[in-house]
Amino acid sequence: MIVVLSGGVGAARFLEGLAAIVAPDQIAAIVNTGDDMVMHGLHISPDLDIVTCTLAGVIDRAQGWGIAGDTTECMQWLGRLGAPTWFKLGDRDLALHIYRTARLRGGASLSQVADEIRRALGVQVQIIPMSDDPAPTHVITDQGELHFEEYFVRERCQPAIYGVRLHAAGPVQPAPALLPLLTNATAIIIAPSNPVVSVGPILAVPGVREAISSTTAPVIAISPIVGGAAIKGPAVPLMQAVGMKPTALGVATAYADLIDGIVIDSVDAALAPAIAQLGIRPLVTDTIMRGMPEKMALARAALDLALA
Amino acid sequence: MIVVLSGGVGAARFLEGLAAIVAPDQIAAIVNTGDDMVMHGLHISPDLDIVTCTLAGVIDRAQGWGIAGDTTECMQWLGRLGAPTWFKLGDRDLALHIYRTARLRGGASLSQVADEIRRALGVQVQIIPMSDDPAPTHVITDQGELHFEEYFVRERCQPAIYGVRLHAAGPVQPAPALLPLLTNATAIIIAPSNPVVSVGPILAVPGVREAISSTTAPVIAISPIVGGAAIKGPAVPLMQAVGMKPTALGVATAYADLIDGIVIDSVDAALAPAIAQLGIRPLVTDTIMRGMPEKMALARAALDLALA
Numbered sequence: 061m062i063v064v065l066s067g068g069v070g071a072a073r074f075l076e077g078l079a080a081i082v083a084p085d086q087i088a089a090i091v092n093t094g095d096d097m098v099m100h101g102l103h104i105s106p107d108l109d110i111v112t113c114t115l116a117g118v119i120d121r122a123q124g125w126g127i128a129g130d131t132t133e134c135m136q137w138l139g140r141l142g143a144p145t146w147f148k149l150g151d152r153d154l155a156l157h158i159y160r161t162a163r164l165r166g167g168a169s170l171s172q173v174a175d176e177i178r179r180a181l182g183v184q185v186q187i188i189p190m191s192d193d194p195a196p197t198h199v200i201t202d203q204g205e206l207h208f209e210e211y212f213v214r215e216r217c218q219p220a221i222y223g224v225r226l227h228a229a230g231p232v233q234p235a236p237a238l239l240p241l242l243t244n245a246t247a248i249i250i251a252p253s254n255p256v257v258s259v260g261p262i263l264a265v266p267g268v269r270e271a272i273s274s275t276t277a278p279v280i281a282i283s284p285i286v287g288g289a290a291i292k293g294p295a296v297p298l299m300q301a302v303g304m305k306p307t308a309l310g311v312a313t314a315y316a317d318l319i320d321g322i323v324i325d326s327v328d329a330a331l332a333p334a335i336a337q338l339g340i341r342p343l344v345t346d347t348i349m350r351g352m353p354e355k356m357a358l359a360r361a362a363l364d365l366a367l368a
Numbered sequence: 369m370i371v372v373l374s375g376g377v378g379a380a381r382f383l384e385g386l387a388a389i390v391a392p393d394q395i396a397a398i399v400n401t402g403d404d405m406v407m408h409g410l411h412i413s414p415d416l417d418i419v420t421c422t423l424a425g426v427i428d429r430a431q432g433w434g435i436a437g438d439t440t441e442c443m444q445w446l447g448r449l450g451a452p453t454w455f456k457l458g459d460r461d462l463a464l465h466i467y468r469t470a471r472l473r474g475g476a477s478l479s480q481v482a483d484e485i486r487r488a489l490g491v492q493v494q495i496i497p498m499s500d501d502p503a504p505t506h507v508i509t510d511q512g513e514l515h516f517e518e519y520f521v522r523e524r525c526q527p528a529i530y531g532v533r534l535h536a537a538g539p540v541q542p543a544p545a546l547l548p549l550l551t552n553a554t555a556i557i558i559a560p561s562n563p564v565v566s567v568g569p570i571l572a573v574p575g576v577r578e579a580i581s582s583t584t585a586p587v588i589a590i591s592p593i594v595g596g597a598a599i600k601g602p603a604v605p606l607m608q609a610v611g612m613k614p615t616a617l618g619v620a621t622a623y624a625d626l627i628d629g630i631v632i633d634s635v636d637a638a639l640a641p642a643i644a645q646l647g648i649r650p651l652v653t654d655t656i657m658r659g660m661p662e663k664m665a666l667a668r669a670a671l672d673l674a675l676a
Contacts, residue, residue, distance in 0.1 A: 100466050100467070100470050101466065101469050101470030101473050101474075102466065102470075127445075130441065131439060131441055131459065133438065133439055133441070133458075133459035133460045133463075134442060134459045134460065134462045134463045134466070135463075136460075136463075137435075137459075137460045137461075137462075137463030137464070138463045138466065138467060140463070140488060140489070141463060141464070141467045141484070141485060141488045141489075142484075142488055143463075143466075143467055143470075150441075151439065151441035151442045151445075151459040151462075152441045152442065152444075152445045153445075154442045154445075154459075154462065154466075155441075155442045155443075155444075155445030155446045155448070155449060155451075156445070156449070158408050158409065158410065158442070158446065158451075158462075158466075159408070159446060159449045159451055161409050162408050162409030162410075162451075165409050166409075176449070176450070177449060180448060180449045180450055181448070181449075
């Protein structure tokens, strides 16, 4: 199994490319659930849904999240009833949240539900939440401590960030499949996802760092930072808030005790020697995934680096 | 207050007429919750929603239930996920169920939620569930004991009926507003609703029969049976199953210990003397509510009979 530590949009696109060049049933995505929240009484799992719907081919490609062609009738009526509407939920999208919530209340684990949904949508890549326990990521801001989605969506990343609190609901256990997958992986790939709020919550699950450190399999990352900026989302201020440099070198440094190699973008070629100094093999290539050819090329580069 | 004991479609149409000739804030509908059920983890209140949406002017008039112009994107995706789809839920419609479920889980009572929803939709008629407790109506059939909606919607009224079990989840308490409303009513009107599964569950709430029997206010009914047939729904087999005659006289007999008068349809004029023999004043008029003029005329006839 090739195991991919995965956030949302960037990871999903990378996984699409990987699933096109490797047998999909030989890939497992371990997905961040730090963005999960309960909204309107429904359990919403943004990254699980982005990964699942992208691999199912039903994602809204323009947005990177949500289901293609979706409508917002329910949301508009929730608004009429006075419910908050800052987190957009499409009508098709809601089916996933309603199904998940009903199954969880019926006693199923998040792992079971994630597996049911990906199978129902015809996804062959295994999709595993990092934990079946609530593990919300909070952001400490000048407007107080916010859930990540409150900071990201409701407040549009405007508040100044002083810090990040992972697993803010208390201790979590790894999902049952997680540590065995890491231990038995042929390669572990850290997707081009936010190192603080997407990969960080996965690495903070008890046993994950130890499993990755002790594996004999290659471990590589793909930098989500290109030319000192994030492809998407608030990685730069979040990295700065926790003392990371928002560069490909900063990403490599953050993962230095875990990875053997890192894929960085051609625009960051000058950082390669400094990365090599850390004992990490850099691979320099184009990393922006505009379409399927770029996704596949990036996946191939990552595999080359890992299995070289 | 004019208090109306209310089922779904027939009662909602009658209430529309009544609210057009009496100040709406002087009307209270006490609504059957025997059809309520949990589906996809959501608390669904068919009769509360039919009454509320009809009075809000947003009902799908062709069906008599659901919201006008609604779509079924969520339902189709629930089907893709393997969830049951026999009970159609529109996307707008779902907003009511999601809102209600979230509020109930947050500790609100069904009475509170019903009031919040009717206010949000601009309804001035008070809408009160018969009870804040679960009170499902079961139908005993040749296919076993079914929830009323399973019999009515899923099985399309095909099974033979042997009996009806009201409040099948155990004892219920009246909603807080219920008995005071009945005690202080200026008139009590039993809407043209199914006497067994719409009005029956309300009358079976502890204290309701006693409050109606002891009031000095006039109590009248409108027969939902016209010419030996129901305007809508399975009233005939349900009445037969519990030993009532499926005629306007049968309806009058079922309510004989409660009502002072009953409105029956012109086609049933021949039954008037037998009804009078029961000590019940019959009023014979056209009762089929095709449009607003007929709804208002029926409301006026009911008020004439009650307040004469």
